Amino acid sequence: MNAEGRTRLNQMPEWTALGKHREQLGDTHLRELFAADPGRGTGYTLTVGDLHLDYSKHLVTDETLDLLRELAAAADVAGLRDAMFRGEKINTTEDRAVLHTALRAPREAVVEVDGENVVPGVHAVLDKMAAFSERVRSGEWTGHTGRRIRNVVNIGIGGSDLGPAMAYGALRSFTDRGLTVRFVSNVDGADLHEAVRDLDAAETLFIIASKTFTTIETITNATSARDWLLTELRADQAAVAKHFVALSTNAEKVADFGIDTANMFEFWDWVGGRYSFDSAIGLSLMIAIGPDRFRELLDGFHLVDEHFRTAPAEANAPLLLGLLGVWYGAFFDAQSHAVLPYSHYLSKFTAYLQQLDMESNGKSVDRDGNPVEWQTGPVVWGTPGTNGQHAYYQLIHQGTKVIPADFIGFAEPVGDLRPGLVAQHDLLMANFFAQTQALAFGKTPEEVRAEGVAEELVPHKTFRGNHPTTTVLAKELTPSVLGQLIALYEHKVFVQGAIWNIDSFDQWGVELGKVLAKRVEPALTEGAEVPGLDESSKALVAKYRALRGR
Numbered sequence: 037m038n039a040e041g042r043t044r045l046n047q048m049p050e051w052t053a054l055g056k057h058r059e060q061l062g063d064t065h066l067r068e069l070f071a072a073d074p075g076r077g078t079g080y081t082l083t084v085g086d087l088h089l090d091y092s093k094h095l096v097t098d099e100t101l102d103l104l105r106e107l108a109a110a111a112d113v114a115g116l117r118d119a120m121f122r123g124e125k126i127n128t129t130e131d132r133a134v135l136h137t138a139l140r141a142p143r144e145a146v147v148e149v150d151g152e153n154v155v156p157g158v159h160a161v162l163d164k165m166a167a168f169s170e171r172v173r174s175g176e177w178t179g180h181t182g183r184r185i186r187n188v189v190n191i192g193i194g195g196s197d198l199g200p201a202m203a204y205g206a207l208r209s210f211t212d213r214g215l216t217v218r219f220v221s222n223v224d225g226a227d228l229h230e231a232v233r234d235l236d237a238a239e240t241l242f243i244i245a246s247k248t249f250t251t252i253e254t255i256t257n258a259t260s261a262r263d264w265l266l267t268e269l270r271a272d273q274a275a276v277a278k279h280f281v282a283l284s285t286n287a288e289k290v291a292d293f294g295i296d297t298a299n300m301f302e303f304w305d306w307v308g309g310r311y312s313f314d315s316a317i318g319l320s321l322m323i324a325i326g327p328d329r330f331r332e333l334l335d336g337f338h339l340v341d342e343h344f345r346t347a348p349a350e351a352n353a354p355l356l357l358g359l360l361g362v363w364y365g366a367f368f369d370a371q372s373h374a375v376l377p378y379s380h381y382l383s384k385f386t387a388y389l390q391q392l393d394m395e396s397n398g399k400s401v402d403r404d405g406n407p408v409e410w411q412t413g414p415v416v417w418g419t420p421g422t423n424g425q426h427a428y429y430q431l432i433h434q435g436t437k438v439i440p441a442d443f444i445g446f447a448e449p450v451g452d453l454r455p456g457l458v459a460q461h462d463l464l465m466a467n468f469f470a471q472t473q474a475l476a477f478g479k480t481p482e483e484v485r486a487e488g489v490a491e492e493l494v495p496h497k498t499f500r501g502n503h504p505t506t507t508v509l510a511k512e513l514t515p516s517v518l519g520q521l522i523a524l525y526e527h528k529v530f531v532q533g534a535i536w537n538i539d540s541f542d543q544w545g546v547e548l549g550k551v552l553a554k555r556v557e558p559a560l561t562e563g564a565e566v567p568g569l570d571e572s573s574k575a576l577v578a579k580y581r582a583l584r585g586r
């Protein structure tokens with residue numbers, strides 16, 4: 037029992053029942069599950085908005101799904117979900133509400149934090165972003181020398197980078213091709229250098245994105261960008277107002293930097309960094325795709341929010357995906373989860389999900405501060421599918437690890453591809469369908485032998501199969517569909533955090549490295565003694581200084 041009288045997860049009878057069920061399931065093969073139920077391929081599916089989800093290739097039966105849903109009920113996932121939507125402070129270690137869902141709520145919605153309806157403020161910022169985006173896109177907003185803006189550089193890191201960078205890539209075919217949009221995040225000067233080296237400063241707008249406006253990487257890059265701009269334009273500080281805008285919750289720090297707070301787009305402490313890209317943090321994306329497309333994206337998010345909030349457990353897609361992850365982590369010892377988009381436009385999708393999932397659920401104490409005795413968040417990884425097929429899929433097919441995987445694909449190619457390239461789409465998708473089939477059903481020794489393979493090679497050419505996958509299929513990758521996909525994963529992560537009883541909305545684990553970096557820096561630059569530096573790190577710092585000739 038914890039302080040609130042909740043039974044610990046691994047002491048719940050529902051958990052024990054799942055453990056017993058897992059033993060009974062043993063090595064049951066997907067081939068057997070499909071043979072036993074001819075309707076499985078169509079029955080184990082769900083539709084959410086434009087997303088068709090097939091979960092038939094999972095190592096589950098009706099009983100598994102019932103038991104998992106009973107676990108969700110015992111853990112009161114629905115109760116925590118409703119508390120989140122109501123604006124309660126469910127991020128207990130930071131005493132904050134968790135209201136990214138309010139960022140895409142319709143104008144007339146009412147969502148209160150501390151007795152105040154936050155929705156009008158959300159829409160006021162969206163309107164301000166839309167007006168600004170239109171001024172940039174039309175050429176009305178000009179730089180210091182009167183030239184129109186043709187380049188936008190977003191400087192931010194983590195949640196202030198990954199979302200807009202991923203979505204810009206995903207929605208490239210909806211972007212204004214007359215604008216160059218780039219993203220700088222790494223404190224390695226090479227990132228900024230490569231982003232601006234071929235740009236004309238007179239036509240460049242920097243968007244400084246930082247919730248706290250204290251993140252050292254971002255402030256360092258923003259300062260270097262300001263120096264670059266002023267040097268290139270041979271201008272004084274006055275030029276900053278025409279070339280820098282800020283996205284932040286911290287007006288004071290924004291003003292300190294020299295950015296006019298009239299050009300600051302605000303958001304709020306109830307938006308977590310990794311849940312922020314549909315807030316002001318999306319400004320670079322809105323400039324690229326235009327306000328109407330951005331609103332379609334928000335509508336896509338909202339559609340899945342409503343689904344998660346209202347759909348019954350049997351038809352609730354984020355609940356199902358969350359439970360499947362819990363199942364594999366706890367009862368199959370799966371350590372990782374692959375996300376494999378069959379869309380080049382989703383190249384950065386998995387990197388975005390890494391922060392969303394791993395920063396949210398990479399925790400080892402529960403909400404009461406007790407160590408957890410069960411697996412929490414998996415390692416999330418993956419790259420666009422066909423490239424992965426020629427690299428690491430070998431390990432998924434024939435390695436020793438259990439790696440549940442999500443396959444995401446689209447019926448139609450997007451964009452203005454030449455007809456010859458459109459024709460390639462069927463080949464892409466043939467791979468998509470073939471892979472999940474091979475992973476699920478494998479190839480038996482008998483099948484290999486029947487092909488006349490020499491006996492000594494049979495074990496090498498046999499595929500065990502039984503590798504679980506989810507297939508997510510949609511017609512086309514539109515702004516709305518992207519919003520739906522992201523919200524699906526956001527709520528999946530929520531479900532898992534709720535069951536594991538961890539705070540999915542703090543990130544204390546990131547802090548230690550930041551503090552230590554600040555302490556170590558003077559050792560590199562001035563050779564200063566750093567109290568408490570361990571022997572290994574001391575020797576490495578000395579080596580570094582020697583290599584730099586210091």
Ligand SMILES: O=P(O)(O)OC[C@H]1O[C@H](O)[C@H](O)[C@@H](O)[C@@H]1O
Binds near residue numbers: 193194195
């Ligand atoms: O937006 P910022 O305040 O600059 O924060 C940027 C990022 O850095 C932090 O270290 C957190 O781990 C992330 O959750 C956050 O998204």
